[in-house]
Amino acid sequence: MKLLEGKRAAIFGVANERSIAWAISEAFHAEGAELAFTFAGEVLEKRVRPLAEGIGSILPCDVTKDEEVEKVFATLKQEWGGIEILIHAIAFANKEDLSNPYVQTSRAGFHLAMDVSAYSLVALARHAAPLMEGRKGSILTLTYMGAEKVIPNYNVMGVAKAALEASVRYLAHDLGPKGIRVNAISAGPLRTLAAAGISDFKTMLHHVAERAPLKRNIDAAEVGKTALYLCSDWGSAVTGEVLHVDAGYNIMGM
Ligand code: NAD
Numbered sequence: 137m138k139l140l141e142g143k144r145a146a147i148f149g150v151a152n153e154r155s156i157a158w159a160i161s162e163a164f165h166a167e168g169a170e171l172a173f174t175f176a177g178e179v180l181e182k183r184v185r186p187l188a189e190g191i192g193s194i195l196p197c198d199v200t201k202d203e204e205v206e207k208v209f210a211t212l213k214q215e216w217g218g219i220e221i222l223i224h225a226i227a228f229a230n231k232e233d234l235s236n237p238y239v240q241t242s243r244a245g246f247h248l249a250m251d252v253s254a255y256s257l258v259a260l261a262r263h264a265a266p267l268m269e270g271r272k273g274s275i276l277t278l279t280y281m282g283a284e285k286v287i288p289n290y291n292v293m294g295v296a297k298a299a300l301e302a303s304v305r306y307l308a309h310d311l312g313p314k315g316i317r318v319n320a321i322s323a324g325p326l327r328t329l330a331a332a333g334i335s336d337f338k339t340m341l342h343h344v345a346e347r348a349p350l351k352r353n354i355d356a357a358e359v360g361k362t363a364l365y366l367c368s369d370w371g372s373a374v375t376g377e378v379l380h381v382d383a384g385y386n387i388m389g390m
């Protein structure tokens with residue numbers, strides 16, 4: 137029996153084959169899960185459709201739009217009746233807010249980063265919970281060490297990730313009595329679209345590989361394997377947790 141046989145997962149955040157959400161999807165598919173993907177905007181639909189083909193359905197969902205969020209869950213209810221797993225792998229901030237000093241962040245830029253990267257988990261969890269009613273559910277989000285420590289240029293995203301991580305704990309408290317677990321994976325740096333255009337990303341990868349206890353970077357498949365643990369019965373007593381998948385980098389002080 138495969139680990140996720142009979143489980144249905146809604147995956148938010150696949151942009152292309154490099155996306156962390158895609159690595160999670162591949163791990164879930166290999167373990168027998170049924171998948172549904174969402175995409176944000178027509179440009180990404182062209183990328184996501186060929187990937188999803190054959191392994192799952194696809195639905196539009198820009199998480200800043202309440203009506204699109206409602207529609208996705210109404211469709212999932214209609215098509216599947218319920219879900220067991222929700223993956224949230226979404227983040228966005230204005231480009232200039234990831235290069236200017238943090239102190240210059242505008243009110244609008246702060247709101248945008250918080251809305252897309254933190255509040256969206258609350259909205260998705262609220263809509264997913266009734267679809268998970270009566271069965272064991274698992275909600276998983278992706279975060280980064282910039283929530284805990286200063287990472288140059290991560291700026292407003294670090295603040296949004298700190299809110300996201302606190303949300304994981306409050307959601308775990310709210311939804312625990314319904315049998316729904318809520319966790320986060322704090323992943324080490326990975327070359328995805330969200331990391332494209334970051335100046336000196338290569339230097340950052342070297343910095344991590346030199347200092348991390350495992351003396352290397354991670355790959356997306358390793359995030360997939362940890363997601364499998366957290367979202368399957370193997371993680372049945374784990375909730376409200378932020379689990380680092382970063383070759384141990386975060387434990388270092390010097
Ligand atoms: P990615 O660019 O492949 O994924 C980001 C996703 O966010 C995209 O699919 C994009 O469509 C989606 N998104 C942005 N705005 C949206 C909106 N308004 N509505 C719906 N979706 C929206 O990059 P990724 O690295 O796979 O990022 C996934 C998650 O992993 C993010 O939360 C990111 O912060 C986190 N993370 C990434 C790294 C890294 O180094 N790449 C490290 C730790 C955590």
Ligand code: IMJ
Pocket residue numbers: 227228229230231234280287288289290293324325326329330331332333334340
């Ligand atoms: C992002 C910015 C600065 C430093 C960074 C990152 N480091 C890493 C990332 C060191 C690993 C990637 N990351 C963890 C993210 O969460 C990225 C989020 C993101 C990226 C962009 C780029 C394009 C854009 N807006 C973005 N919003 C959020 O316009």
